[in-house]
Amino acid sequence: xxxxxxxxxxxxxxxxxxxxxxxxxxxxxxxxxxxxxxxxxxxxxxxxxxxxxxxxxxxxxxxxxxxxxxxxxxxxxxxxxxxxxxxxxxxxxxxxxxxxxxxxxxxxxxxxxxxxxxxxxxxxxxxxxxxxxxxxxxxxxxxxxxxxxxxxxxxxxxxxxxxxxxxxxxxxxxxxxxxxxxxxxxxxxxxxxxxxxxxxxxxxxxxxxxxxxxxxxxxxxxxxxxxxxxxxxxxxxxxxxxxxxxxxxxxxxxxxxxxxxxxxxxxxxxxxxxxxxxxxxxxxxxxxxxxxxxxxxxxxxxxxxxxxxxxxxxxxxxxxxxxxxx
Amino acid sequence: xxxxxxxxxxxxxxxxxxxxxxxxxxxxxxxxxxxxxxxxxxxxxxxxxxxxxxxxxxxxxxxxxxxxxxxxxxxxxxxxxxxxxxxxxxxxxxxxxxxxxxxxxxxxxxxxxxxxxxxxxxxxxxxxxxxxxxxxxxxxxxxxxxxxxxxxxxxxxxxxxxxxxxxxxxxxxxxxxxxxxxxxxxxxxxxxxxxxxxxxxxxxxxxxxxxxxxxxxxxxxxxxxxxxxxxxxxxxxxxxxxxxxxxxxxxxxxxxxxxxxxxxxxxxxxxxxxxxxxxxxxxxxxxxxxxxxxxxxxxxxxxxxxxxxxxxxxxxxxxxxxxxxxxxxxxxxxxxxxxxxxxxxxxxxxxxxxxxxxxxxxxxxxxxxx
Numbered sequence: 001x002x003x004x005x006x007x008x009x010x011x012x013x014x015x016x017x018x019x020x021x022x023x024x025x026x027x028x029x030x031x032x033x034x035x036x037x038x039x040x041x042x043x044x045x046x047x048x049x050x051x052x053x054x055x056x057x058x059x060x061x062x063x064x065x066x067x068x069x070x071x072x073x074x075x076x077x078x079x080x081x082x083x084x085x086x087x088x089x090x091x092x093x094x095x096x097x098x099x100x101x102x103x104x105x106x107x108x109x110x111x112x113x114x115x116x117x118x119x120x121x122x123x124x125x126x127x128x129x130x131x132x133x134x135x136x137x138x139x140x141x142x143x144x145x146x147x148x149x150x151x152x153x154x155x156x157x158x159x160x161x162x163x164x165x166x167x168x169x170x171x172x173x174x175x176x177x178x179x180x181x182x183x184x185x186x187x188x189x190x191x192x193x194x195x196x197x198x199x200x201x202x203x204x205x206x207x208x209x210x211x212x213x214x215x216x217x218x219x220x221x222x223x224x225x226x227x228x229x230x231x232x233x234x235x236x237x238x239x240x241x242x243x244x245x246x247x248x249x250x251x252x253x254x255x256x257x258x259x260x261x262x263x264x265x266x267x268x269x270x271x272x273x274x275x276x277x278x279x280x281x282x283x284x285x286x287x288x289x290x291x292x293x294x295x296x297x298x299x300x301x302x303x304x305x306x307x308x309x310x311x312x313x314x315x316x317x318x319x320x321x322x323x324x325x326x
Numbered sequence: 327x328x329x330x331x332x333x334x335x336x337x338x339x340x341x342x343x344x345x346x347x348x349x350x351x352x353x354x355x356x357x358x359x360x361x362x363x364x365x366x367x368x369x370x371x372x373x374x375x376x377x378x379x380x381x382x383x384x385x386x387x388x389x390x391x392x393x394x395x396x397x398x399x400x401x402x403x404x405x406x407x408x409x410x411x412x413x414x415x416x417x418x419x420x421x422x423x424x425x426x427x428x429x430x431x432x433x434x435x436x437x438x439x440x441x442x443x444x445x446x447x448x449x450x451x452x453x454x455x456x457x458x459x460x461x462x463x464x465x466x467x468x469x470x471x472x473x474x475x476x477x478x479x480x481x482x483x484x485x486x487x488x489x490x491x492x493x494x495x496x497x498x499x500x501x502x503x504x505x506x507x508x509x510x511x512x513x514x515x516x517x518x519x520x521x522x523x524x525x526x527x528x529x530x531x532x533x534x535x536x537x538x539x540x541x542x543x544x545x546x547x548x549x550x551x552x553x554x555x556x557x558x559x560x561x562x563x564x565x566x567x568x569x570x571x572x573x574x575x576x577x578x579x580x581x582x583x584x585x586x587x588x589x590x591x592x593x594x595x596x597x598x599x600x601x602x603x604x605x606x607x608x609x610x611x612x613x614x615x616x617x618x619x620x621x622x623x624x625x626x627x628x629x630x631x632x633x634x635x636x637x638x639x640x641x642x643x644x645x646x647x648x649x650x651x652x653x654x655x656x657x658x659x660x661x662x663x664x665x666x667x668x669x670x671x672x673x674x675x676x677x678x679x680x681x682x683x684x685x686x687x688x689x690x691x692x693x694x695x696x
Binding site: 025051054056057059061062063065066067068069070071072073074075077092093096097101102103104105106107108109110112140141143163164165195243 | 410441442443444445446447451453454455456460461463465468469470471472473474475476477478479480482483501502505506508509512513665666667668669670672
């Protein structure tokens with residue numbers, strides 16, 4: 001075991017898979033000399049060369065389309081889209097190409113592709129501060145992964161690269177410098193399976209479901225609630241948004257009878273909206289109170305620091321949501 | 327060996343009898359007969375598809391390749407059989423030119439389990455990966471970078487195959503066209519871009535959709551060599567793609583072929599063709615690539631009129647059989663509807679929300695009903 005940052009964990013997964021499998025290539029904007037907008041790919045072109053770490057034009061749709069074609073030709077591309085905001089330019093290739101080909105051609109070939117991208121904020125303004133995991137998670141044919149910890153960032157990326165289906169792997173800019181224990185074995189023995197949630201903290205009074213940065217916020221809220229209110233929270237790290245691990249979520253609600261869904265995306269039509277619908281359907285008789293949601297208000301995220309702070313979902317809103325339940 | 331084309335020769339329907347020594351482009355008589363047969367096959371396939379559509383046996387959108395047969399057939403004849411082919415939604419021609427089973431193609435249009443894609447794709451999404459025919463792609467232009475990516479995979483793996491990527495003039499107005507060409511040229515990739523310029527992007531005339539009428543001009547900005555060919559003349563297409571594929575295969579990077587062609591029928595079966603006049607259609611129909619190449623075969627004594635008539639008769643019989651096969655084929659089983667969403671289906675414990683009743687929901691539902 002070694003302590004790594006989330007950023008280094010992502011890089012280490014790519015590096016190990018590239019060492020293990022020559023078919024794995026990386027491509028993206030400014031990922032070579034610059035090292036990637038968030039320095040995730042730093043040093044990789046020096047180790048693997050420009051054929052395997054490809055500097056691309058600024059052409060998000062082209063990058064993903066190209067990666068889909070490379071996958072059809074026998075490679076395993078990991079395409080980086082600088083942020084999830086720019087992934088909108090590639091939505092057609094993600095939804096109509098990557099997610100469809102295996103199905104619409106009757107299973108003749110699959111698309112082993114990872115699209116790595118990142119959500120997050122930090123005074124980046126309305127066009128650079130969005131998070132769209134709910135859109136991707138609504139598409140059959142895609143797998144959507146959002147790790148919260150360095151260990152999962154590595155383990156889930158290993159699993160994603162080895163998966164024969166297209167995976168949208170969404171990192172979080174505010175997590176890159178967080179640290180955690182990560183298996184450093186070069187054989188990548190620490191693969192974390194896609195579609196399996198993790199009970200990050202056991203509890204008995206209420207279930208908090210989060211992912212990515214909101215998992216950390218939920219963990220913090222759980223500490224506050226235990227200390228200040230004596231409320232015992234169970235916290236589930238979803239890890240994968242599609243496929244969803246319903247058994248883990250349902251089993252928890254059957255114990256706690258209360259549920260709070262924690263997300264950063266917009267309240268209307270956000271990922272939490274469809275998760276709520278499905279959970280109330282599966283757990284209606286187990287619930288003692290309406291399911292609560294913590295989500296972004298339906299506002300474009302403004303630049304100004306104070307305005308931004310007032311909007312970004314954080315542990316305090318989770319604490320308040322739990323208190324509303326009790 | 328010199329041949330005296332004026333000398334009377336006995337006619338025979340046996341293939342391969344004539345040497346075809348005076349045939350252009352290194353083509354053999356047998357290859358020429360096969361080119362003709364495939365064009366006729368496509369024409370008859372499309373006629374029967376239209377008929378089946380009128381009978382509501384084919385649903386959705388149906389785009390006929392009638393008039394453009396020389397492009398797919400000429401291009402694929404000039405390529406190697408293992409070169410990769412990607413087409414657009416008007417894709418029946420590529421499938422048949424690549425040798426896909428007409429029965430399976432027709433069954434796909436009919437939405438049957440025996441279809442090339444088991445009824446999941448339909449007319450616009452035929453594919454046969456076993457023949458490196460990777461499909462018809464129906465989001466205009468989307469397969470242009472996909473073709474470039476496949477070409478990169480060939481280059482990376484040091485394979486000799488090249489990619490033939492077909493699209494229409496309408497696709498050149500889409501940003502994805504430019505992204506794909508830019509990357510292919512930037513990385514020197516073995517892909518032949520084949521633009522079927524049929525003068526219309528659905529109902530928009532070329533003048534309404536492009537500031538230039540020659541699509542090869544758009545390749546110039548990417549320093550891509552290009553050639554324009556007569557898309558109504560299968561030999562002209564053959565020559566252009568032969569040159570283009572050789573260029574790509576020798577490591578010189580991508581090549582752009584523009585085939586000037588015309589669809590005799592509307593954009594789709596729903597098209598009333600209000601945007602073009604009948605006189606224009608009539609003039610293009612005079613350039614029909616099938617009788618044109620038929621005359622060439624007779625003039626070069628590759629085939630007799632009777633042999634050509636036999637090809638037509640055989641194609642018609644084959645298509646009747648394809649329609650019968652499709653019509654009698656089983657529908658896909660709705661129980662298999664989730665198959666192929668993923669190549670690696672979900673592990674135990676996870677499931678898609680819509681695929682089966684949840685044990686928990688079923689249990690609570692029972693209590694609710696009580």
